[in-house]
Amino acid sequence: MTNEAKRNLSDVETQVKILVEDLKNDSADTQRNATAELRLLAKYDMDNRIVIENCGAIGLLVNLLYSNDPETQENAVTALLNLSINNNKNKSAIVDAGAIEPLIHVLENGGSEAKANSAATIYSLSLLEENKIKIGSSGAVGPLVDLLGNGTPRGKKDAITALFNLSIHHENKARIVQYGAVRYLIELMDPAVGMVDKAVAVLTNLATIPEGRNAIGEEGGIPLLVEVVELGSAKGKENAAAALLRLSTNSGRFCNMVLQEGVVPPLVALSKSGTPRTREKAQALLSYLRNQRHENA
Template sequence: MGEENPDRSSPEPSDGTYNLRRVVEIISSLISLTHSTKVFAAKWQSIRSKLEELNSGLMAMENCEYSSENPEISGLVSAMLVTVNDCYDHARRCVDLSYSGKLLMQSDLNVILTKIGRHVKTLSDMYTAGILTQGYALVVSKPGLGACKEDMRFYVRDLLTRMKVGDSGMKRQALLNLYEVVVEDEKYVKVMLDVDDVVSVLVSFLHSSETEIQEGSAKVVSVIAGFDSYKVVLVGAGVIAPLIRVLECGSERGKQSAARCLMKLTQNSDNAWSVSAHGGVTALLKICSGVDCKVELVGPACGVLRNLVGVEEIKRFMVEEGAILMFIRLARSKDEALQMMSIEFLQSIAFGDELIRETVIREGGIRALVRVVDPKWSHSSKTREVALRAIENLCFSSTIAVNILMNYGFLDQLMYFIRNGDVSIQELALKVAFRLCGTSEEAKKAMGDAGFMPELVKLLNAKSFEVREMAGEALSSMVLVSRNRKRFVQDDRNIGMLLQLLDSEDGNSGNRRFLLPILMSLTSCSSVKRKIVNSGYLKNIEKLAQTEVPDAKKLVRKLSTNRFRSMLSGIWHS
């Protein structure tokens, strides 16, 4: 029945190395035997967990430099040998159901569990005291791809033991191995969190005075924070406060990992107050205000701050601490990644808040944004797109902001990208132009003077329906202004293009929605009426009117005045 008890004859006391190997062998056999115990299952599971922890520490001990004659070490190994032998006897009796009483067996198992826990602590204390030191690089074997959960769990427990009882080198190696497996296979994250103490040990390592241990722990914690279901475990273990201490005092790489972790944790607004309460906002603002800002650190720090602006009180604190001016300065950075992040932060903090939007404008935000858009400067299309969206979101609700924009030459920049930009930035520039001409009559006049209307006419023939629609709506809005109409009709090609596009619709309603209203506006000029009546496109307009297209009917009525009726090629009956 079950496994045979391994040979446990007592060796010579002086043979410490032999004793150590025997303890490891017995523990390995004992762990296997505990899986066969059907009684006191919970207690045996606790004992097995402690045995696995002790076993990992002993296997690591075999890779350390120490004197087996050291009385502390030999005494500990001898005591462990007695305990594991006793434990094996109790396991066998539980498997065979040969124990005398349940209460007595339960009491004995409690004693054994306490002894094993004491051995683990003593071994850990020896590493801490330097009695055991790592003799060479430790290579920890990890399960292969597709390993079963139990093998993965055993490997994680092994790493946990090394983190608990190992010297600095062993702790660093264990952290590195742990990081590698959780990055390679997310299943390890769940397995790791099923193992007691892993998260608490990682959190405690964030307080470590040893840079590499602190960095290694921050990297692992950041990976765990990427899983929504595990964020609550980290927060419950008290991870936020030490992460903020790392931001304040840690190494550059440690700060980067801590900031990335906090960015993930603060995607849940419930954690915002915890970050603020531990001084996180101040620490993050200090990072972003540094003279030598590096995108690898400022990026995630900015990401955390963006997550926090949704809390009104925290947002006000940021403004009071000078965040607006700080991020406007970053928007002028030579690093495009920093520019984009700072611009997106400014949009987030100003969203739905007119006072903050006014502060951004007053502190020079418009000038910084226009500079990014300026074709004279070397910026990527992506960066310019971010700046254009920010201008659209921040500036068009204020007449003052629109005037400042135009004074900085923004219309010339917009025109440049409508004419010369690649598809994505051209469409965005067109959208911004459409929004801009809806802000005021003065903006429409300025756009007319800047030459927007001929460009919009060209875009009425674009392949993209969205582009045609935005160009048509923008032009419809602009020709409502008398000065723009006069300028538009001076070029016969503009009217000819509109009539040609209307004719090319061939029964489809796509462009008519804005082409007919544009022509209606333009017929306030007698010369336009004459051109339409004399053109070969009048019959098409009449045909549309006869098919009950309302705008076509209105246009024909407007053309059917006493002065022009005799020129009509058909008779219109209303």
């Protein structure tokens, strides 16, 4: 590190120490200004994020997630989001400071921007494996599903990304289904919304459990998954084929529904032209469907 960079960091540290004292101040204006400055300092610079954590700001920012001042609350949640980016030490420090419950509070009660940033923070924290379990069992799933169904377009994007990450962990899948996420995910498979790939990725994870498969079949997901196999992106096609394979092999009724949707021609095309993993899934589904036809015949 150059001398100039060291000097700059030393200046930042001095500034952050003052801001940390301001966070403890009872004046709403002082807190609002301090959270706004920390939000900015944490936005672009990795070194700043380390300094802010070292100066003890994280616990104070977590407490301010309960602030009655909407601007302070939004600044605090956004500062925590920025602090968590590309920094596993900070991710752990944020969770250790008891942030999950206050983040859920913001998800349930914050303004639309604060809600979206709370979902984005939960996503960022859930990149650490051990946090997936903590977040899933602490009551975050319900408010995330609510944001998925009723949030702003940005809120929905942040909610779906967080839910995808949580759905990687097996224990969270049933929770996500129980809170009614499947219906919203199927609504988000409208190409006009621009979230087809993300929705299909979450549905593919949920299709690994019986409750997930039932919900996908009952909520009208099969025709849309077939459509993605035909018209989706490369990643969408691979996930849709995987989800349909799980639906078909576990239920004769769903298997018939998949066949009735005319999935065979697009699967044949995919089995020849997709990525190696996609071809493998398309071929597995084709051979299963052919066997079922023979047995039925």
